[in-house]
Amino acid sequence: MKGEMMTSDEKIKLVEELCMTPGISGFEEKIAEIIKRELKDVADKIEVDKMGNLIATKKGSSKKGPTVMLASHMDEIGLMVxxxxxxxxxxxxxxxxxxxxxxxxxxxxxxxxxxxxxxxxxxxxxxxxxxxxxxxxxxxxxxxxxxxxxxxxxxxxxxxxxxxxxxKTWFEAFPNNLVMCKALDNRLGCYVMMEVLKRVDSKATVYGVGTTQEEVGLKGAKVTSYKLNPDMAFALDVTLSGDHPGIKPEEAPVVIGKGPAVILIDASGRGIITPKYIRELLINTGEKEEIPYQLEVSSGGTTDGTAIHLTKEGIPTGVLSVPTRYIHTTVSVASMDDVENTIQLIVAAINSLEINFKYIFSILNTF
CATH class of the missing domain: 2.40.30.40 (Peptidase M42, domain 2)
Structure with missing residues (x-):
């Protein structure tokens, strides 16, 4: 598939383009154009809604399969005159x-x-x-x-x-397959979402969503999750990496190089408390496929997952995040190995979903 055929240099260049392209909250159009270009031969349908959210639909192999929303916010922090x-x-x-x-x-x-x-x-x-x-x-x-x-x-x-x-900054490829730039939060999530759509081959229909205005109130995710009302959802984002001076291990135990963080709770539970089925789906997939992952219980910020899981009657939602140093600065650092493992974990999890997903979920009585 297209995502699997990309060389390492091509993947780095795409991440660089995503990060260097401007798109603060409310001005995400150029990021949406990149996603649209990358997914035009992959998605069955691509649309942009009234708030600028991009929705790329890849139909599953079964009409009775579940629907899965992947939310990656396109906006970055910035300023305004x-x-x-x-x-x-x-x-x-x-x-x-x-x-x-x-x-x-x-x-x-x-x-x-x-x-x-x-x-x-x-x-x-x-x-x-x-x-x-x-x-x-x-x-x-x-x-x-x-x-x-x-x-x-x-x-x-x-x-x-x-x-x-x-x-105004630049993109740098560091040793050990690390990258440095502004806006890794959350252009890495956008890259993960695109690669998942390119690689996934599932009974499930997958919605790849580039959301707007996450940094200023999770706004785009509220709108798109209401429109799509999927059976389940995953927010794809970044999280703090606690592997540098100035942070105690207990403050941020997730570190670069050990795989994506499966978020169990964020914002001390004021954000998302991940349902048991979603949590076990990600953990069991990681164990079965031997994909490294980390578990995170956070008292800090939150993600689009918080808005999504409270939509309509409630949408079972998980969060998968790439560990990143110096988030919300011009010099964020992350590992492309962690990015790749994030892609592999979510692809394997979606591919494992069965047609009787709703029945299994109801038996577990976890939401």
Whole structure:
């Protein structure tokens, strides 16, 4: 199949394209176009809804087979122009969860109607920074972007209020099959979803969904899960990797290189509590197929899975995540080996589903 025939270099190039392509929350169109291109010869149907969610349907080999939704959010964190001052400097709002500390002195790209404009988030030089100021994190609303404009009039010719802003960075292939870039959260999930659709051969009909606005409220997943109402769903995302200095093992026990994380609970249960059947499906598949995986009980953030499992009468939902260092920064790091194992695990799990899925699920009485 197409996914299996791709060389290692081709896979890396596709991940690079996904990560380097801009698409903050609400502006995911270019990511949807990549997914559409990759799946046009794989899916039986591709559609984009009113919120910009992309839905690619691959029909199962049996009309009586279950339906499975794979949700991978397309959006990345970013900024938006909120004000232009008299001297041509820009103020901005943050879009998604951003630590103010990582913003200072970043190079950014403002995506305007006239084309991309490069800017820098400026700061005081150390020569005039007071000792007490050096110890404080500057809040984002005290920062500004310098685009080289001489005044407000020139700046308004270059950019407009409401223009989305992404971080200007690069993609790097590290040793040990690691990759570094912005937006690994969640372009890795998008890549996993596409590869699963390319490889899966199941009785089940699979919906590959690129969701919008996950970083600002799981919005796209709420809409698409209501529309599709699948028998079961999986959110494909990334999770914190606790294998670097500054994190205690008990804070983030999942690490890079040991396979995807099967999420048992996230947000201390305020998010998803994975149903027994879904949990056992993933764990048993991993054991049977000898695919490495890790288990995670998280007190931190959540994913599209939270919105999906509360839709209509309830949709049995699981979350499978790629361990990633430095999430929500411009220098996230993850393993392509973990990505591949994520793909293999979810493909094997879906391929194992039988026509009597609903009957088995009702017997287990787990949801």
């Amino acid at each position: 909120s004000y232009i001052d008299d001297n041509g400097y820009l103020k901005f709002a943050t879009i998604g969860g951003i630590n103010d500390q990582m913003l200072m002195n970043q190079t950014v790209v403002i995506h305007s109607k006239n084309g991309d404009v490069t800017g820098v988030i400026g700061s005081k030089p150390p020569h005039v920074t007071k000792p007490e100021e050096k110890k404080k994190v500057v809040p984002y609303d005290e920062m500004f972007i310098d685009i080289g404009a001489k005044d407000k009039e020139q700046a308004e010719e270059m950019v407009s209020i409401g223009d989305p802003i992404t971080f």
